[in-house]
Amino acid sequence: MEQAVHDRGGWPTDAPIDRHEHELADWELLTDAIVDALERSGAMNVDELRRGIESMSPTEYERASYYERWLYSAESILTEKGVLAPGEVDRRLAG
Amino acid sequence: MSYRVGQQVRVAERSHDGHHRTPSYIKGKTGRVERAHASFTNPETRGYGRDGLPEKELYLVGFAYDDVWPDHRGGRDRIYADVFEHWLEVTA
Amino acid sequence: MSHHDHDHSHEPVAADEPPAGARARALEELLVEKGAIDRDDVRHRIDWLVSRSPADGARLVARAWVDPAFKERLLVDARAAALEVGLDPGPSPLVVALENTDAVHHVVVCTLCSCYPKALLGPPPDWYKSLPYRSRAVSDPRGVLGEFGLTLDEDVEVRVVDSTADIRYLVIPRRPGGTEGMREEELAALVTRDSMIGVSRAGPPLLFKS
Known part of the structure; x- marks a missing residue:
């Protein structure tokens, strides 16, 4: 059975488990909190968040860090739902 | 369909392109119901902005390690995973 | 703004x-x-x-070690047990505690995502969210435990628990030997984050008291 990129159980790998500890950076806490606030307001739920993460290309998924995936998904789902206009975050960043 | 603790069940071996919570490594595998948790909204519809109703029963299903990974020898080790009722089938 | x-x-x-x-x-x-x-x-x-940290989960475990009736309540309904000791069990609808014994050793993973009982343990460590852990914890649990320095006898049943859905799992590690006279607060200090995920044992008593 074909295994989607997020479906990691038993995925063949000899890669060691990197056990470095790292405190969450401010932007990671912020990303977590944005998603939580979206759930609270009803704008986006956690299952949608997961669907958005799972829709990343395998290359993007594997390259992205955990909260980069969250951020990607939140933008993509909110754009799909019309909360954000396409490219709106990019335009704000270019500001 | 509801299941009882101790019952033998098989995880459906169907592919599902959309968001769902059944990992592929247990699809088609036979295990045993270890706990009947409660019912929860269905992530397969809630993941598309709907309300996720009706709720689905969630079960903790235990598998013999050797049944999940036939190429290994896991002795008595077991693998447990939470599986929603509509992914479970009664075994013959 | x-x-x-x-x-x-x-x-x-x-x-x-x-x-x-x-x-x-x-x-x-x-x-x-x-x-x-x-x-x-x-x-x-x-x-x-x-504000969340493994110290919260550790309080539950230490209480369970010293109070068998509390341990039973924790195993039946971890959410209620957490509320009983004044802890916030968080938004997860259901927290389930799993007891490690001489015969059974639980270890928790989330292969599809990185589900974790943040309310009781704080944010998960990076390794818990890493692809190698998510891949190998279910296919080679003893190998993974070995990487964490934990070797278990063959006759111990390793039980990998994949939290795929709404349940958040908290492992109750075994109480270390030589801790019989210790108070609950002292015991809580031995309960590490990793021991509540199941990749290590609870620590032995510290050699030096601070």
Whole structure:
């Protein structure tokens, strides 16, 4: 059975488990909190968040860090739902 | 369909392109119901902005390690995973 | 904030912040402007996240070690048990505690995502969210435990628990030997984060008292 990129159980790998500890950076806490606030307001739920993460290309998924995936998904789902206009975050960043 | 603790069940071996919570490594595998948790909204519809109703029963299903990974020898080790009722089938 | 003045820097930004940092800030700003999120909810969640730690879960475990009746309540309904000792079990609908014994050793993973009982343990360690852990914890659990320095006898049943859905799992590690006379607060100090995920044992008593 074909295994989607997020479906990691038993995925063949000899890669060691990197056990470095790292405190969450401010932007990671912020990303977590944005998603939580979206759930609270009803704008986006956690299952949608997961669907958005799972829709990343395998290359993007594997390259992205955990909260980069969250951020990607939140933008993509909110754009799909019309909360954000396409490219709106990019335009704000270019500001 | 509801299941009882101790019952033998098989995880459906169907592919599902959309968001769902059944990992592929247990699809088609036979295990045993270890706990009947409660019912929860269905992530397969809630993941598309709907309300996720009706709720689905969630079960903790235990598998013999050797049944999940036939190429290994896991002795008595077991693998447990939470599986929603509509992914479970009664075994013959 | 209702105007687009492009002055985003209300807070200091770490010098080594990746591009995702600016993106998260821009996203927050846009969503607040649109009324899609409440900035107070954001601040409250950050405050909540940085306030959670494994010390909370450790209190539950230590209480369970000294009070068998409490342990039974913890195993039946971890959410109620957490509330009983004044802990916030968090938004997860159901927390389930799993007891490690001489015969059974539980270890928790989330192969599809990184589900974790944040309310009782704080944010998960990076390795828990890493692809190698998510891949190999179910296919080679004894190998993974070995990497964490934990070797278990063959006659111990290793039980890998994949938290695929709404349940959050908390492992109750075995109480270390030589701790019979210790008070609950002293015992709590032996209960590590990793022992409540199941990749290590609870620590032995420290050699030096601080």
